[in-house]
Amino acid sequence: MSSSVSDRMQARDVPTVRPSDLRQARDLMFEAARSGQRVLLHGAGTAQSWGAPVGDVDVVLDTTGLDQLLAYNPADMTVAVGAGMSLAALQERLDGQRVALDAARIPLGATVGGLLATADGGPLRATYGTLRDLVIGVTVVLADGTVARSGGHVIKNVAGYDLTKLFSGSLGTLGLVAEVVLRLHPLPEATATLAVPCDVAAGFAHATALLACPLEPVALDWHEGRLLIRFEGTRSGVATRVRKAVALAASGEVLEGADETAVWQALAGTVVGGDGDTVLRAGTRPDLLPQLAARLDALTTGPSVKATLTSSVGIGVHTVRLRGGQPAEHAAVLAGWRSEVLAAGGSVTLHQRIPGLDELVGSWGRAPATAPLLRALKKRMDHDERLGPGRFAPWFA
Amino acid sequence: MNAIEHLRDTLRAIVGPAGVISEPTELRTYECDGLAGYRVTPALVVLPSSSAEVAEVVAACHRAQIPFVARGAGTGLSGGALPVADGVVVSLQRMRAVLEVDPTNHRAVVEPGVTNLAISQAASAYDLYYAPDPSSQQVCTIGGNVAENSGGAHCLKYGFTTHHVLALEAVLPDGTLVWLGGDSPEVAGPDLRGLVVGSEGTLAVVTKVVVRLLRKPETVRTLLADFPSIEQAADTVTGIIAAGVVPAAMEIMDQLAIEASEAAVGAGYTLDTPAALVIELDGPADECGELFETVQKICHANGTTKIRIAADDTERARIWTGRKAAFAAMGRISPNYFVQDGVVPRTRLTEALSTIAAMGAEASLRVANVFHAGDGNLHPLVLYDESRGEHDRAEKLSKAIAELCVDLGGSLSGEHGIGTDKACSMPVMFGKEDLATMDRVRRAFDPDGLCNPGKVLPTPRLCGEKPGPYRPHPLEAAGVIERL
Numbered sequence: 001m002s003s004s005v006s007d008r009m010q011a012r013d014v015p016t017v018r019p020s021d022l023r024q025a026r027d028l029m030f031e032a033a034r035s036g037q038r039v040l041l042h043g044a045g046t047a048q049s050w051g052a053p054v055g056d057v058d059v060v061l062d063t064t065g066l067d068q069l070l071a072y073n074p075a076d077m078t079v080a081v082g083a084g085m086s087l088a089a090l091q092e093r094l095d096g097q098r099v100a101l102d103a104a105r106i107p108l109g110a111t112v113g114g115l116l117a118t119a120d121g122g123p124l125r126a127t128y129g130t131l132r133d134l135v136i137g138v139t140v141v142l143a144d145g146t147v148a149r150s151g152g153h154v155i156k157n158v159a160g161y162d163l164t165k166l167f168s169g170s171l172g173t174l175g176l177v178a179e180v181v182l183r184l185h186p187l188p189e190a191t192a193t194l195a196v197p198c199d200v201a202a203g204f205a206h207a208t209a210l211l212a213c214p215l216e217p218v219a220l221d222w223h224e225g226r227l228l229i230r231f232e233g234t235r236s237g238v239a240t241r242v243r244k245a246v247a248l249a250a251s252g253e254v255l256e257g258a259d260e261t262a263v264w265q266a267l268a269g270t271v272v273g274g275d276g277d278t279v280l281r282a283g284t285r286p287d288l289l290p291q292l293a294a295r296l297d298a299l300t301t302g303p304s305v306k307a308t309l310t311s312s313v314g315i316g317v318h319t320v321r322l323r324g325g326q327p328a329e330h331a332a333v334l335a336g337w338r339s340e341v342l343a344a345g346g347s348v349t350l351h352q353r354i355p356g357l358d359e360l361v362g363s364w365g366r367a368p369a370t371a372p373l374l375r376a377l378k379k380r381m382d383h384d385e386r387l388g389p390g391r392f393a394p395w396f397a
Numbered sequence: 398m399n400a401i402e403h404l405r406d407t408l409r410a411i412v413g414p415a416g417v418i419s420e421p422t423e424l425r426t427y428e429c430d431g432l433a434g435y436r437v438t439p440a441l442v443v444l445p446s447s448s449a450e451v452a453e454v455v456a457a458c459h460r461a462q463i464p465f466v467a468r469g470a471g472t473g474l475s476g477g478a479l480p481v482a483d484g485v486v487v488s489l490q491r492m493r494a495v496l497e498v499d500p501t502n503h504r505a506v507v508e509p510g511v512t513n514l515a516i517s518q519a520a521s522a523y524d525l526y527y528a529p530d531p532s533s534q535q536v537c538t539i540g541g542n543v544a545e546n547s548g549g550a551h552c553l554k555y556g557f558t559t560h561h562v563l564a565l566e567a568v569l570p571d572g573t574l575v576w577l578g579g580d581s582p583e584v585a586g587p588d589l590r591g592l593v594v595g596s597e598g599t600l601a602v603v604t605k606v607v608v609r610l611l612r613k614p615e616t617v618r619t620l621l622a623d624f625p626s627i628e629q630a631a632d633t634v635t636g637i638i639a640a641g642v643v644p645a646a647m648e649i650m651d652q653l654a655i656e657a658s659e660a661a662v663g664a665g666y667t668l669d670t671p672a673a674l675v676i677e678l679d680g681p682a683d684e685c686g687e688l689f690e691t692v693q694k695i696c697h698a699n700g701t702t703k704i705r706i707a708a709d710d711t712e713r714a715r716i717w718t719g720r721k722a723a724f725a726a727m728g729r730i731s732p733n734y735f736v737q738d739g740v741v742p743r744t745r746l747t748e749a750l751s752t753i754a755a756m757g758a759e760a761s762l763r764v765a766n767v768f769h770a771g772d773g774n775l776h777p778l779v780l781y782d783e784s785r786g787e788h789d790r791a792e793k794l795s796k797a798i799a800e801l802c803v804d805l806g807g808s809l810s811g812e813h814g815i816g817t818d819k820a821c822s823m824p825v826m827f828g829k830e831d832l833a834t835m836d837r838v839r840r841a842f843d844p845d846g847l848c849n850p851g852k853v854l855p856t857p858r859l860c861g862e863k864p865g866p867y868r869p870h871p872l873e874a875a876g877v878i879e880r881l
């Protein structure tokens with residue numbers, strides 16, 4: 001996965017710097033600016049393969065030294081951390097509370113800053129969103145060493161522009177996310193998942209029927225021939241809702257404890273992929289799922305490539321993993337499926353690729369109408385285009 | 398012909414003669430928003446009826462290099478829609494269509510002039526609703542909500558406008574029409590939709606909004622609890638959160654606020670209680686009932702003197718009428734008032750309120766409090782009498798209260814925005830580099846400074862050459878966070 005980028009940097013003898021506080025981070029960014037160095041921002045390295053491959057850089061800035069717990073206020077349900085702290089490590093330090101994010105990369109060590117910069121999310125996204133929705137304050141270091149803060153330590157705050165949003169999905173191209181303040185949620189007393197076997201069209205129909213009832217599932221995902229419906233709440237509340245959901249589905253298996261964990265871990269496994277897989281994520285109107293799944297099937301009728309699709313059905317977030325076969329086949333599926341998604345008004349972000357894919361197909365689809373605006377923002381934030389160069393090519397430098 | 402006359406003719410050609418206002422008396426209607434202390438008469442008001450017309454109007458302003466200010470219903474409380482003299486007001490009032498309600502995908506597509514409440518009304522047939530519910534929801538527009546990232550009583554559980562907007566069609570300050578965001582929360586690249594939400598009309602003019610709709614909850618349970626002190630009410634709020642309960646809403650009113658509200662609408666609040674706390678839970682029936690018991694126990698543990706439980710929807714609506722009327726009712730107990738909108742960490746509510754009371758006493762002015770307790774968003778109302786020359790003293794107190802919130806680790810504004818009103822206080826909360834970075838964002842969208850200029854960020858013209866010294870954030874001062 002990420003190893004390819006890190007290996008490449010190592011092979012090229014690109015020096016790594018590792019600040020351990022905001023001041024050092026600022027000084028290093030300032031130093032890089034003065035000597036005109038191109039910088040690769042690097043957290044745990046779990047998403048370095050997202051987007052287009054980064055071109056040559058002169059220095060790698062490793063954020064994992066920015067891992068301090070700066071302030072934890074359990075009664076306010078907020079926590080401030082260095083952005084290089086892994087979310088899994090942060091989670092362990094919270095008492096009866098959580099950062100309500102379950103992106104598949106978290107167990108691999110993904111950092112808080114990296115999770116914001118990638119706008120990554122897991123099944124819980126349907127209820128809690130991504131870090132864009134959970135971060136209430138951010139401190140960034142721009143390419144020229146400017147340290148800027150937006151938001152603060154309170155969950156409700158409209159003072160000034162919200163830089164968190166600009167950095168959400170920026171993939172390390174607009175500046176270094178150095179510190180983050182997060183909103184926490186209480187850990188649920190109980191959870192349970194109902195797994196309903198079905199094909200994707202029936203899964204979508206069932207999800208629609210379920211969402212029309214006031215049962216409030218926290219996650220609703222289709223994966224490997226099953227619709228997974230997760231509930232969280234009080235013990236008796238979850239039991240009641242599961243009972244109603246079972247009645248509605250007329251079939252399905254109720255999973256709790258280790259069985260429940262396993263089924264969601266399997267889903268995360270698809271999303272994370274393995275060596276040599278191509279993984280992409282798309283966002284579309286939710287009801288396009290059956291059509292997009294059918295299109296994917298049609299594109300992978302050959303024997304060698306196996307496509308696995310998982311989707312957060314209520315919000316139209318789909319992840320596709322391609323495994324096996326040749327780069328040319330992956331390229332054909334990517335190009336064909338992406339054009340279908342784009343034609344339907346959706347978006348596609350490449351998360352990782354089979355080696356050789358980049359020679360055959362572009363990482364990004366056609367540029368959006370906002371490309372000139374993105375370019376203008378890039379210029380204002382990183383005037384000399386030194387951060388993560390090429391990550392969004394050809395949309396911006 | 399001068400530049401304005403020329404622009405007037407161009408705009409007439411775009412929207413038709415009836416869509417351009419240039420009569421001084423008619424222009425006066427647009428001279429202020431809900432913060433009526435600031436007034437500026439614009440040179441022109443234009444009322445486009447479609448996205449394409451908005452784009453042409455903005456392009457024409459851009460060509461002429463004449464500033465423009467978008468305007469919804471004008472209920473904003475920070476002078477965000479205050480016109481620019483010699484500039485154009487772009488009113489979105491003719492764009493009031495609910496274009497689509499899509500029950501399958503739980504979303505609606507609406508024009509910017511649609512009122513907040515109209516969205517929920519249109520969705521109601523499908524048992525869906527639009528969650529953010531500002532008290533002004535019958536009149537304020539979704540375009541204004543997007544610009545202000547408006548909140549409401551139920552935002553503790555459901556979040557603010559930014560959590561409920563999927564996509565925006567917007568006209569950039571050079572007249573380009575673009576879509577920001579998408580049909581799914583998953584989009585490629587930086588979150589431009591999120592950046593524009595809450596930017597107070599300074600980055601773009603929003604012409605369509607795609608909002609997320611939620612399934613109506615199965616049950617709603619509401620109670621009104623009286624407390625012998627504001628502190629006990631605030632402690633109850635903290636206790637409920639600590640118990641892991643996330644109510645849909647928790648609102649506190651103090652005695653002055655109750656007095657005003659009762660005089661206006663008579664919703665049956667206890668007149669002599671020092672504090673009243675409205676708590677609403679919603680969700681699946683069983684669970685809601687279970688947690689409602691927990692909440693009542695916590696109220697008792699904190700010394701509640703009376704709990705009134707809404708027996709039905711009518712009584713629930715009555716409790717909310719009392720709460721939502723509090724603002725507008727201030728006129729009943731004071732000829733004039735200023736309202737603030739600062740936020741403090743929930744755990745510092747008590748401290749904030751007692752400091753505000755002391756500050757009020759020192760200034761010999763009454764301060765009424767009605768606020769979103771769950772998220773620490775205060776709405777102190779500084780009561781004064783203009784005719785007795787109390788204006789300046791009240792204004793000073795009001796500003797000091799907003800800045801106190803920052804000192805306590807909070808924010809200048811939770812939902813009303815910075816606008817014209819608090820732009821000069823921004824350096825209290827943000828450093829020079831923070832503001833300069835925000836300005837970079839603004840210039841990327843609007844290099845010519847035409848889109849609602851003078852709002853949000855302090856300018857020397859507005860605030861004097863030096864916008865005041867940066868005061869370190871309290872956590873920074875305590876060494877918890879570092880500027881550097």
Ligand SMILES: Cc1cc2nc3c(=O)[nH]c(=O)nc-3n(C[C@H](O)[C@H](O)[C@H](O)COP(=O)(O)OP(=O)(O)OC[C@H]3O[C@@H](n4cnc5c(N)ncnc54)[C@H](O)[C@@H]3O)c2cc1C
Nearest residue numbers: 469470471472473477532538540541542544548598603812
């Ligand atoms: C009695 C009362 C109670 C209130 N209660 C609440 C509350 O509970 N919660 C809350 O958050 N607010 C509340 N408000 C404040 C106000 O109603 C909100 O800020 C509301 O969102 C403003 O909407 P509007 O249509 O009136 O916008 P306006 O006042 O017309 O404009 C507000 C800002 O939005 C910009 N704008 C408007 N339309 C567009 C557009 N289409 N594109 C780009 N920019 C645009 C304007 O330029 C301006 O900066 C209250 C106000 C009153 C008077």
